[in-house]
Amino acid sequence: MAAQTLYDKLWQDHLVEERDDGSALIYVDRQLLHEVTSPQAFEGLKLAGRQPWRREANVATPDHNVPTDSEQRQHGVAGIIDATSRLQVQTLDENCREFSIPEFSINDARQGIVHVIGPEQGLTLPGMTVVCGDSHTATIGALACLAHGIGTSEVEHVLATQCLIQKKSRNMQVRVEGQLGPGVSAKDMILAIIAHLGTAGGTGYAIEFAGSAVQALSMEGRMTLCNMAIEAGARVGMVAVDDTTLEYVRTRPYAPQGAQWEAAVAYWRTLHSDEDAHFDAVVRLDAQSIAPQVSWGTSPEMVLPIHATLPDPAQTDAVRAAAWRRAYEYMGLRPGMKVSDIPVDRVFIGSCTNSRIEDLRAAAAVIRGRRVAASVKQALVVPGSGQVKRQAEAEGLDAIFTAAGFEWRLPGCSMCLAMNADRLGAGEHCASTSNRNFEGRQGQGGRTHLVSPAMAAAAALAGHFVDVREF
Amino acid sequence: MQKFITFRGLVAPLDRVNVDTDQIIPKQFLKSIFRTGYGVHLFDEWRYLDEGYPGQDVSRRSLNPDFVLNQPRYQGASILISRDNFGCGSSREHAPWALQEYGFKVIMAPSFADIFYNNCFKNGLLPIILPAEVIASLLVQAVQTPDYHLEVDLQAQCVRDDRGQSWSFEVDDFRRHCLLQGLDDIGLTLQRAEAIRSFESRHRQRAPWVFNAIDRL
Ligand code: SF4
Numbered sequence: 001m002a003a004q005t006l007y008d009k010l011w012q013d014h015l016v017e018e019r020d021d022g023s024a025l026i027y028v029d030r031q032l033l034h035e036v037t038s039p040q041a042f043e044g045l046k047l048a049g050r051q052p053w054r055r056e057a058n059v060a061t062p063d064h065n066v067p068t069d070s071e072q073r074q075h076g077v078a079g080i081i082d083a084t085s086r087l088q089v090q091t092l093d094e095n096c097r098e099f100s101i102p103e104f105s106i107n108d109a110r111q112g113i114v115h116v117i118g119p120e121q122g123l124t125l126p127g128m129t130v131v132c133g134d135s136h137t138a139t140i141g142a143l144a145c146l147a148h149g150i151g152t153s154e155v156e157h158v159l160a161t162q163c164l165i166q167k168k169s170r171n172m173q174v175r176v177e178g179q180l181g182p183g184v185s186a187k188d189m190i191l192a193i194i195a196h197l198g199t200a201g202g203t204g205y206a207i208e209f210a211g212s213a214v215q216a217l218s219m220e221g222r223m224t225l226c227n228m229a230i231e232a233g234a235r236v237g238m239v240a241v242d243d244t245t246l247e248y249v250r251t252r253p254y255a256p257q258g259a260q261w262e263a264a265v266a267y268w269r270t271l272h273s274d275e276d277a278h279f280d281a282v283v284r285l286d287a288q289s290i291a292p293q294v295s296w297g298t299s300p301e302m303v304l305p306i307h308a309t310l311p312d313p314a315q316t317d318a319v320r321a322a323a324w325r326r327a328y329e330y331m332g333l334r335p336g337m338k339v340s341d342i343p344v345d346r347v348f349i350g351s352c353t354n355s356r357i358e359d360l361r362a363a364a365a366v367i368r369g370r371r372v373a374a375s376v377k378q379a380l381v382v383p384g385s386g387q388v389k390r391q392a393e394a395e396g397l398d399a400i401f402t403a404a405g406f407e408w409r410l411p412g413c414s415m416c417l418a419m420n421a422d423r424l425g426a427g428e429h430c431a432s433t434s435n436r437n438f439e440g441r442q443g444q445g446g447r448t449h450l451v452s453p454a455m456a457a458a459a460a461l462a463g464h465f466v467d468v469r470e471f
Numbered sequence: 472m473q474k475f476i477t478f479r480g481l482v483a484p485l486d487r488v489n490v491d492t493d494q495i496i497p498k499q500f501l502k503s504i505f506r507t508g509y510g511v512h513l514f515d516e517w518r519y520l521d522e523g524y525p526g527q528d529v530s531r532r533s534l535n536p537d538f539v540l541n542q543p544r545y546q547g548a549s550i551l552i553s554r555d556n557f558g559c560g561s562s563r564e565h566a567p568w569a570l571q572e573y574g575f576k577v578i579m580a581p582s583f584a585d586i587f588y589n590n591c592f593k594n595g596l597l598p599i600i601l602p603a604e605v606i607a608s609l610l611v612q613a614v615q616t617p618d619y620h621l622e623v624d625l626q627a628q629c630v631r632d633d634r635g636q637s638w639s640f641e642v643d644d645f646r647r648h649c650l651l652q653g654l655d656d657i658g659l660t661l662q663r664a665e666a667i668r669s670f671e672s673r674h675r676q677r678a679p680w681v682f683n684a685i686d687r688l
Contacts, residue, residue: 056685
């Protein structure tokens with residue numbers, strides 16, 4: 001057989017049939033559901049009188065608009081003050097009950113952001129096809145899954161048929177070789193990749209991240225990397241299986257056991273691109289050259305190293321210059337300003353990009369024994385799941401955060417997209433570990449700067465962006 | 472799903488790159504559990520001067536006079552022209568729902584984000600990819616020519632203007648067929664239930680762990 005990429009293998013192993021027009025029916029192993037993009041899918045199912053094809057292929061949890069403060073959370077769904085949010089979470093509960101779909105409901109110990117709990121619980125295993133009505137499903141590709149976001153009609157399609165109609169993407173390999181410097185993380189790596197590729201650079205491709213710097217990352221770092229494949233335009237980001245993957249999966253609650261584990265490992269070991277596999281595009285980056293990154297504009301490609309100055313629109317083409325000018329106006333910044341002179345009003349450490357235990361450890365290591373700057377109005381830490389939260393508390397991280405003046409919250413998406421009460425005021429600058437800096441993303445008029453957990457922590461202490469390596 | 476009929480429509484220009492789905496329909500409107508009610512909130516943050524929230528009386532809100540779709544000449548537009556990477560960001564299908572409910576039937580751009588592109592077809596909205604130069608000139612026309620209309624012929628895969636100029640576009644056969652016929656994807660896939668079942672049983676042999684019960688939840 002011809003040499004295959006990891007993506008080719010995953011595709012081939014889930015191909016139900018090719019269709020005449022070049023599209024294919026692809027079998028879906030696991031669907032993750034949350035409250036925002038599923039109600040209309042369940043409604044469609046009911047209207048058509050259909051049942052889920054395989055109900056246990058699905059797992060649900062509310063995450064996007066659950067409150068993260070304990071006053072509201074202690075009363076469960078009933079405690080959600082915002083009536084539309086409450087109805088949406090209730091609707092998820094009701095739909096799961098009606099169709100017997102497993103759900104980690106709002107106060108379940110395993111509740112959390114879908115993309116965090118899938119891998120954490122072992123509900124998404126290497127080699128699976130995983131979908132969710134949410135573009136950051138790409139996160140799960142870190143486990144060598146074929147994982148991507150879908151729309152609500154497709155959620156309904158998967159519920160009803162266990163399949164998706166798909167066109168195969170082209171293969172792209174992003175190779176990062178060498179060693180990341182101290183204080184530089186997977187988040188900086190992916191921001192640098194996006195700055196290099198542009199937000200549409202990966203459109204139409206499935207990206208496999210490879211190279212020695214990627215292999216050196218922990219699973220959590222790989223998840224951060226794959227999480228933002230979508231910000232480079234690709235719906236899929238992946239990393240091949242290696243010992244790091246297997247070690248991570250071994251202890252997960254829903255990992256296979258005994259002989260099944262052995263059989264699974266034998267298969268998982270094949271989940272890497274063949275030596276001479278063909279990629280339609282290859283992009284190379286040198287890990288050593290990556291400094292801590294900060295986004296300055298309203299698109300994830302508007303990213304600079306911490307020591308840079310903001311770019312001059314006169315130095316670029318007309319279309320990009322127009323986008324930069326709008327971004328400057330929205331962000332309240334000027335060309336020529338130093339990144340490190342951008343003030344920070346709020347800090348958000350959380351989201352499916354950076355809310356896992358290692359992210360919290362990295363932030364806590366910077367913060368330990370210091371105080372949030374007086375000019376910072378609010379600094380939030382929102383763990384990605386109940387399990388992350390308990391682990392962090394067991395390690396005493398919550399105490400480090402709260403002693404420094406951070407708020408320690410309950411798991412959910414929170415200020416990543418501000419569907420609950422956690423949001424920016426107009427004009428406020430936020431050092432955020434999330435993944436999107438679009439206009440209004442974290443609250444109308446809010447100004448988001450995407451950074452790593454360590455950089456967010458350092459910005460909280462300084463009141464402006466600083467190089468965490470010199471901090 | 473409604474059949475996509477070949478039609479002529481008024482063209483509105485949205486001269487921006489990277490129009491993201493957060494902009495098309497801001498997240499507070501995603502709290503709705505219904506499929507409708509999004510059209511009045513299309514481009515909410517650009518379109519209105521005040522902050523929008525679900526369920527409000529939009530007739531009392533103040534419109535942003537600077538936003539292109541608020542200009543009288545573009546009222547009733549059904550074709551939207553924009554720049555590269557339209558529909559990037561979140562996978563929310565509320566974006567095509569909002570565009571369609573507002574009255575758009577066609578979006579033209581040099582490139583679209585994958586998930587958005589796909590979602591359009593599921594909802595009878597046609598995304599058309601045209602070369603960047605063509606889009607640039609159409610944007611100019613839409614500004615300079617009063618009452619600028621285009622005709623979209625999905626059968627022939629081409630766009631025409633009233634002066635007889637035309638541009639062809641690519642769209643894959645299956646998607647075109649579904650749009651033309653108004654076909655329901657799920658019904659079509661369920662016709663292949665036998666093939667799915669037989670795949671499933673082979674897959675279960677090869678990767679039984681995929682099918683482990685999660686009833687312990
Ligand atoms: S944390 Fe943010 S990006 Fe991730 S699923 Fe939630 S809203 Fe989406």
